[in-house]
Amino acid sequence: MIRNELGKRLLVAVVGSLGLYACFGGSEEAPGEVPTFDEVSESEVITALGNEPFWNAEIEADTLTYSTPENIAGQVITVTRFAGNGGLGFSGELNGEPFNLAVTPGECLDTMSDRSYPFTATLTIGDELRNGCAYTDTQMFTGEGAN
Template sequence: MKPTIVLASLLLAACSTPPSVDASRLPATPGAAQMGKRAPGDAADPLQVFRIFGTEPFWNVNVEGDRLVYSTPDDPAGVQLQGRRRAIPGGVEITGSRDGRAFVLTVAQGECNDGMSDQTYRLVAGFRFGDLDLSGCGEAAK
């Protein structure tokens, strides 16, 4: 085969889309988290930076360490919350209060569907803030 044909074949092979991999069929690696979307090679703890969200009503909590930002379509800037983290089986719980309103965010590994899309997420969450009691899905930050 001529070198240009070989080179062209290699370039085409490199540009083709790889077959999709069903992550649930991969063997578990001790210490490896199996949740959320992450950049290739990102070895950071996935329960350090993630987002939780729900529908009906729409809400969102962005988490970075023990800091949370709770937002809604009516308040897109959101409310900043500072909490205390503790490990729970398969996840994390962050608790605290702001202006006399207690909050608890509980996040654990599990299959979750937001009820509006065909998307399946790998985090299940509950968020209580004052008298609000919400449940939703989540993923590691992108």
């Protein structure tokens, strides 16, 4: 239970700290008046992925499918969506461990696939931190394999 609370705090800190740039990075809005992140609608399907170790998370509404090379079909978990000032957060539980994924705007380059993604992804499963990139069904990646 403590680890789950720690994961939630970490997720809120990551997403919330990204909003500080909007507050103090030249924005004309005063602190506390920063709008909630709304660049990804709740109807968009979000895909986040990372390398070494390889992982993939596909989020549709409140359902997330997490897959790895060892489990290609993936494991489905229920997640709660949080829209902060600087991005989105998704919280759930995977195999008894806290699962927290932050998706934030910003170019993310994957040199293994020669692709550029519109979002970065930060994933924690229990105490393990993984980084990656993300895109949606309406905000796609560019580069090899793009439509």
